[in-house]
Amino acid sequence: MRIATWNVNSIGARLPRVLEWLESASPDVVALQELKCTSADFPHMPIQALGYEAVAHGNGRWNGVALLSRIGLEDVTLDLTDQPPYDGVVETRAVGATCGGVRLWSVYVPNGREPDHDHYSYKLAWFDALRSTVKTELAAAPDTPLAVIGDFNVAPTDADVWDIAQFTDSTHVTVPERDALAALRAEGLVDLMPRSLKGEPYTFWDYRNGAFHRGWGMRIDLVYANPAFAGLVSDTWIDRNERKGKGASDHAPVVIDLEAP
DNA sequence: ATGCCCTATGATATAGGA
Numbered sequence: 062m063r064i065a066t067w068n069v070n071s072i073g074a075r076l077p078r079v080l081e082w083l084e085s086a087s088p089d090v091v092a093l094q095e096l097k098c099t100s101a102d103f104p105h106m107p108i109q110a111l112g113y114e115a116v117a118h119g120n121g122r123w124n125g126v127a128l129l130s131r132i133g134l135e136d137v138t139l140d141l142t143d144q145p146p147y148d149g150v151v152e153t154r155a156v157g158a159t160c161g162g163v164r165l166w167s168v169y170v171p172n173g174r175e176p177d178h179d180h181y182s183y184k185l186a187w188f189d190a191l192r193s194t195v196k197t198e199l200a201a202a203p204d205t206p207l208a209v210i211g212d213f214n215v216a217p218t219d220a221d222v223w224d225i226a227q228f229t230d231s232t233h234v235t236v237p238e239r240d241a242l243a244a245l246r247a248e249g250l251v252d253l254m255p256r257s258l259k260g261e262p263y264t265f266w267d268y269r270n271g272a273f274h275r276g277w278g279m280r281i282d283l284v285y286a287n288p289a290f291a292g293l294v295s296d297t298w299i300d301r302n303e304r305k306g307k308g309a310s311d312h313a314p315v316v317i318d319l320e321a322p
Numbered sequence: 323a324t325g326c327c328c329t330a331t332g333a334t335a336t337a338g339g340a
Contacts, residue, residue: 071329122330123339172338231340268327270326274324275326302324305324311327
């Protein structure tokens, strides 16, 4: 079984590359983030034509998540339990489903913007709702393989950014954000470290300043798996080739290969 | 080489991304 997660930075703009990648990489399940479209505008038809059914959860211009599967899509859950709103809106940042016996969550954790911004406290509250939701699911089905995959918008360690000195006073590397990841792990998840195709662990490179070719990246797209899931994994890797060329997302897909449960 | 920001929006600027 092949599972992947990919922040596509607009499914509309990325559709040609997404379709090509589905054909070449042939994943069974794909978690997408940053659709930047409404659920109604999600391009189901060309994706279905490749054999995937999809649940898309998007409320417009920002965020939006989806799960694509060609091995079943059951028990779909939109949003986290008690997911906090931002500016009065519960944003479309989480969707869960069971695919081929594996429980998956596609998540797009809020950015946080600046450590003293409202968005940052929102980010931490959002993480706690994620932790709580996962805790409940793990308790209800401890033997079911489960993974939370997506754009966590936190680099777990200093080695997960190209130069920690560049991140003074910025989000994504602060202690409270990393503590939020640790709290998730404490519920029984492990951070599955992906194999790199080129000696750097990054999954995101800014569009600006030639960041990709300079190796100025960050590992913020993560795979958090319970032991039942981790025990099935044969490989985890970052498809950085997908960051190359014209019309690329600023994130690369992270691919997980595992034995079917 | 992978090459110096991109996307959606009531749009000719702006907000958000990280």
